[in-house]
Amino acid sequence: MSATLETPAKNYELRPKLSDDGETELLEVSMGPHHPSTHGVFRMDVVLDGERVVRLKPVFGYLHRNHEKIAEGTSYLSSMPYTDRLDYFCSLTNNWAYALAVEKLAGLQVPERAEYIRVITAELTRLQNHTCLIGFLMQDMGALGTPLMYAFREREKILDLFEALTGARMMCNYMRFGGCRVDLPPGWLAAAQRIVDEYPRFLDEFETLLSGNEIIIARSQGIGVLPRELAVNAGITGPVARAAGVDYDLRKVDKYGIYDRFSFRVPLGDHGDTYDRYMIRILEMRESLKILQQALKDIPAGPIIDPKAKLRGFRPKAGEAYGRIEAPKGELGFYLISDGGPNPFRYRVRPPSFINLTVLEDMCLGNTIADAVITLGSVDIVLGEVDR
C-alpha cells in the first residue's frame, strides 16, 4: 500500500460535536412519595434522558415504624395482630408465616382441621390479592375505574367471608401457634364453596375484558423484562420470579402445612415481562381455585388448636428458627431467635416486596418513564411490608 492517498488533516468539524457526558441534558425527576401510581408513600429518584430511564433509585422508609424492634419488646403472641399490618392485603398469610416460624421454634403440631382452614384462608387471600393487583395494574395503565371496581366487587365477597370467620375484614389476627383462634361458623363452608364455584366465571369475564386487549398488549409485552438468572441471584420470589421462568413455589418445594395433599400446577412465564406477570397471576388464581375445591371437599372435623400450645406464659427453648411460606407476593419468612424468655430475642421479617424491589432499576432501564409506572405496578409491593 502506498501512502499517497493519505487524507489531509482536517481542521474543521462537519457536525457540531456533542459533549462526552451524555448527548442531551439529563433530567432528574423525583417521582413520589405522593404520586398515585406508587401504591403508598414510595419514591423513585429517576434520571431521564428524554423519556428514557437511565437511572432509577427507589427511596422508601416513609412508613418505617421498626416493627422488628417493637416485636422484640413484647411477647410472642402480641406480635400476631401486628403482623396483619405488614402486608395489609394479606393478613392471613402473614399470620400463617409467623405462626409457622414459632411452631418450628417451639416444636408445636397443628391439628388437621386447622391446617385445612389455613390452606382455605390462605388461598382465598391469594385470590383477592391477585385480583386487586390486576385491578391496580390496569389503573396504572390508564384503564381508570372499571377493572378495579370489578376486582373490588369480588374482593368484597371474600372479605365478607373473612369477617364472618375472624371478625375483621382486613386485620384478621386469626392464626395462633399450633392452630387457629376460632372454628368455622355454621354455613361458612357452604358460603365459601359458592364463591369458589362462581369465581371462574368472574375470571373468564375479567380475561375477556383484559387479556386480549390491544392496549394492554402494547403497553405490557416486552416491557420491564426480568432475566431468569438475575431473578434467582437477586432473590426474587413469587409471581414475579415465576413469570421470569423460575420454577420455585414454596407450596411445592417446602410442602409446608398440607400442600402435598393437593394436586395443582405451578404456572411459569417465558418472557419475564409485565404481560407475563399479569398472566401468571390469572393462572395462579385458577390453580388456587383447584386447591380450594379440594380443600373444601376434604376438610375433616376435629380440634383446631394443639392442646399443648400455651397462649399465655409462652416461652420457647433457647434456639432459632426460620420459617417461610409462599405468600401472594413471594417468600414471606420469619426468623426468630429465642433466649428462653417470654419475648423473642431477635424477630426478623423477610419481606418479599422489599427484596423484589432490588431489581426495579434493572427492569426499568431503557424503558420510558410511563413504563416504569406499570413495571412497578406489576411487581406488587405493599409499603406496609417494604418499610415495616
Add this chain to the structure above:
Amino acid sequence: MATARTSQDCLTNVETLEQIKDRITHVLPGARLEIVPNESPSGQRSLLVDHEHAGAIATFLRDDAELRLDYCSNATGVDWPEAVVKTKIKKPVVTDGVEKEVEETVDALRSGYLEAVYHLYSVAKKHGPVILRLRTGNRTDKVTLPSLTPVWRSCEYQEREIFDLFGIKFAGHPDLRRILMWDGFVDHPMRKDYVEPDDFEYEPTPHDAVLERAKTHYPSEVKT
C-alpha cells in the same frame, strides 16, 4: 391427628453440615469454620465463617455442583451485647475413690459482637437452608464485615438494612447507604442498647405515666 412436619429443616437432601464443612476446608485450606449449634426443635444449625474467606466460601457454595446454593433468601443482623452466659461443663469429680462426671454451671462473660446471618437455599436443587454467620470483632470500632452482595444480589438491600439498623459496615458493598431511616439519622435503632429520642409533646391534660413525663418537661405548668 397431627400432621407430620416435613423434612425441610434438615440441611440438604445430600449432605450434612459437617460434610459441607469438610469439603470447604478441603477446597480452601486456610478457612476457619465453626458449626453453631441450635437446640430448638427446628434444628437449623449454622456455619460460622471467618472474614478473610467469606467471599470465597460463598462463591464455592453458590457454584458447587452438589450444593448450588444460588438463592440467598434472608440476610439479617443480630446484636449480641455483652452478657453473662451460663454454660454447662462436665467435670470429673472423685468421690469415695470412684471417678464420676458431674455437670457444673459456669458463668462466663461473653464479649459483645454483631452478627450477620444469611439463609441460603437452592432454586436449582430445591434444598436448604444452609445458614452462614459472620461476626464482628466488637460492637464499637471493629464492625466491618465482607459484603456478600457480589455473590448474591439479593443481599444488596438487606445488607443496606443491616447497616442502617445495626451499624455493620459491609466492605465491598456497591451502594452502602441508609435505607429505612433518613440520611441524617445518626444511631442504629435495632441495637439492644438504643435509646429512643425523647419526643414528648405538650399535653394539656396529662395523667398516669404521661403526667410523670410531663413533670420532667414542664414542671412549672403541671398541677399535682
